[in-house]
Amino acid sequence: MGMLFQKSGLLTTVQDLGRTGYQKDGFSVSGVMDRRSAIIANMLVDNPENEAVLEFMLVGPTIKFTSSTIIAITGGNFEPMINGKPAPMYTAIYANRGDVLELKFAKTGIWGYLSFSSKLDVPVVMGSRSTNIKCKIGGNHGQKIEKGEQVWFRIKKRYITSFLSRTIEPEDFSQKKKTIRVVLGPQDDYFQKKGIETFFSEDYLITEESDRMGYRLDGPYVAHKDGADIISDGIPLGAIQIPSHGKPIVMLADRQTTGGYAKIGTVISVDIPAFVQSKEGTAIHFEKVSVETAQRLYMEQEKDYDAIRKRIHRPCKEVIEPRLTAKRIEKLYTKQELQEDETWI
Amino acid sequence: MERPIAYPRILTAGDAAVVVEFGNEISPEINARIKTFHDILKDKKIPGIMDVIPTFRSVLINYEPAVLLYQDIVISIKETLQESGNVSETKKRIFRIPVCYGGIYGPDLKDVAEHAGMSEEEVIICHSKEPYLIYMLGFLPGFAYLGGLDPKLAIPRLQQPRKRIEAGSVGIGGEQTGIYPLVSPAGWRLIGRTPIKPYDPDRKIPILYEAGDYIQFDPITKEEYEIIEKQVAEGTYQCQIIE
Missing domain, CATH: 3.30.1360.40 (Gyrase A; domain 2)
Structure with missing residues (x-):
């Protein structure tokens, strides 16, 4: 059992944290665009971080559950509704058999994530459940999910511990102007000093030519020394390529493994989520940081994840207070008795 | 300076x-x-x-x-x-890749021969005489950037790329030659096709070769192509590797 897609959304795919280890063979990593939102979605329903989630873009899907499970919705604000009533984001919620979850147009952000305690039943291909549409592997037969399709769950899990504590403050992706931090290199020596200065002082706007492969930005020309072409080499996540037209392209989850344009810098890992959640027209100001700073921020994010984990695993106040607990249980019993009475009538 | x-x-x-x-x-x-x-x-x-x-x-x-x-x-x-x-020499692996040149598998062999001023047979001999070094894999899963094409065989890409070519197609584009690992659009001139699968996501090692390995093309007939194709489908074909 699982769920039926009554509407597909614009680009709904199954993703986990990506297919690593095969880039040397030419396979893109794929995986979620916004790792932080996907990791939090999994935490909220008590899944491992790398568990497969549904990722949707700008317009979300409408899903009818054909079996009960626990879900969490994170990422951009898609104004989720269950059976026509608003449902909270960044919170573990029950989805019962027959419930209809509607995800609309992203009011803020670009990418949304939906996690399931019952876990998606799609095959692991080369160590990952991520969809790679170009290679037609992973996820839902290597393709985006279409209207009328069904995706199954692989386990039955309708109970998680500390259910009531599993809620956190939603992240805010609404800023019209963002500072995104960058480590210089590997080909910063292909650029004029003036070009590097321009890059770090001017604002660059996110254009509509942006997808899972990369985001193109528009802004003042970044000058090379002599040409933008290099002998093709490997492209890391967040690499900022600048072709001869002088405008940055930030390489993302579905980036090709190698490329022949000079890369001025790399967006630091902790800033990728905020960057990918930026709508067309968002002004990006790039700020230079050292590798050491970037890695310190990375470790702080790890600590932040630990703190979230702790918080959502802590029994809530009502459970700690034994008397309150007793009262709650009492209510449950009386309710059950009533129900039993009803069935006798 | x-x-x-x-x-x-x-x-x-x-x-x-x-x-x-x-x-x-x-x-x-x-x-x-x-x-x-x-x-x-x-x-x-x-x-x-x-x-x-x-x-x-x-x-x-x-x-x-x-x-x-x-x-x-x-x-x-x-x-x-x-x-x-401190390592002076590394192990060299050469993968023998059977290729049926010309005919329906290599529709552009004639044009390549004309452009090079050779007969089709001479093109086949020239293309399959020496092993090619795999410089790197990229662009598509298992797409090998090969070094060592005889400059005589170099030919510009098609002006109008084909919308769809079969996996295993062997082509020449500019000064490069290679095998298309999966169905894709292609601008290279197709001179033949291999029945083996350089890329198979369901195989334990999805990609046959690695950067640094060599590829040696081995001309085969249409009949041999069909036999190997059947063996590949049944999972009984073993690619020949010379070490």
């Missing part, structure tokens, strides 16, 4: 990757050094190294900063460079 660059050098590529650059040209010598370095690094199985991409003249190492910090990986790289400097 800028000072000449001393190779190999380590370049930063964000907080989760580094580049080890061995030179700034395409040459079999640089590629051999990369293969040695990559092999040693692979054997070390350093925790935290996630994904390594060897290319024409550099190696991109993706790593997990929570396990391995920048200064740690730089130390590991320097050690690996030192060790790889």
Whole structure:
């Protein structure tokens, strides 16, 4: 059992944290665009971080559950509704058999994530459940999910511990102007000093030519020394390529493994989520940081994840207070008795 | 004047990757050094190294900063460079790839022959005489950038690319030759096709060969093609590897 897609959304795919280890063979990593939102979605329903989630873009899907499970919705604000009533984001919620979850147009952000305690039943291909549409592997037969399709769950899990504590403050992706931090290199020596200065002082706007492969930005020309072409080499996540037209392209989850344009810098890992959640027209100001700073921020994010984990695993106040607990249980019993009475009538 | 660059050098590529650059040209010598370095690094199985991409003249190492910090990986790289400097020769693997040239499998063989001023037979002999070095894999899964095409066979790409060609198609585009690992649009001139699958996602090792290996094309007849194709489908075909 699982769920039926009554509407597909614009680009709904199954993703986990990506297919690593095969880039040397030419396979893109794929995986979620916004790792932080996907990791939090999994935490909220008590899944491992790398568990497969549904990722949707700008317009979300409408899903009818054909079996009960626990879900969490994170990422951009898609104004989720269950059976026509608003449902909270960044919170573990029950989805019962027959419930209809509607995800609309992203009011803020670009990418949304939906996690399931019952876990998606799609095959692991080369160590990952991520969809790679170009290679037609992973996820839902290597393709985006279409209207009328069904995706199954692989386990039955309708109970998680500390259910009531599993809620956190939603992240805010609404800023019209963002500072995104960058480590210089590997080909910063292909650029004029003036070009590097321009890059770090001017604002660059996110254009509509942006997808899972990369985001193109528009802004003042970044000058090379002599040409933008290099002998093709490997492209890391967040690499900022600048072709001869002088405008940055930030390489993302579905980036090709190698490329022949000079890369001025790399967006630091902790800033990728905020960057990918930026709508067309968002002004990006790039700020230079050292590798050491970037890695310190990375470790702080790890600590932040630990703190979230702790918080959502802590029994809530009502459970700690034994008397309150007793009262709650009492209510449950009386309710059950009533129900039993009803069935006798 | 800028000072000449001393190779190999380590370049930063964000907080989760580094580049080890061995030179700034395409040459079999640089590629051999990369293969040695990559092999040693692979054997070390350093925790935290996630994904390594060897290319024409550099190696991109993706790593997990929570396990391995920048200064740690730089130390590991320097050690690996030192060790790889002591290795004089590496094992050479040559993959024999059966190819049926011409006919329905190689619709452009005639044009390539005309352009080169040769007969079709001469083109086949010339194309399959020497092994080709795989400089790197990229662009598509298992797409090998091969070095060593006889310049006589070089021919411009088609002006109008084909919308769809079959997996296994062997073509020439400009001064490059190669095998298309999956169905895709293609601008190269198709001279033949191999019945074997360089890429199969359901195989334990999805991609047959690695950067640094060699490919030797082996001309076969249409009948042999069909026999091998059947064996491949049944999973009984073994690709011949000369070490």
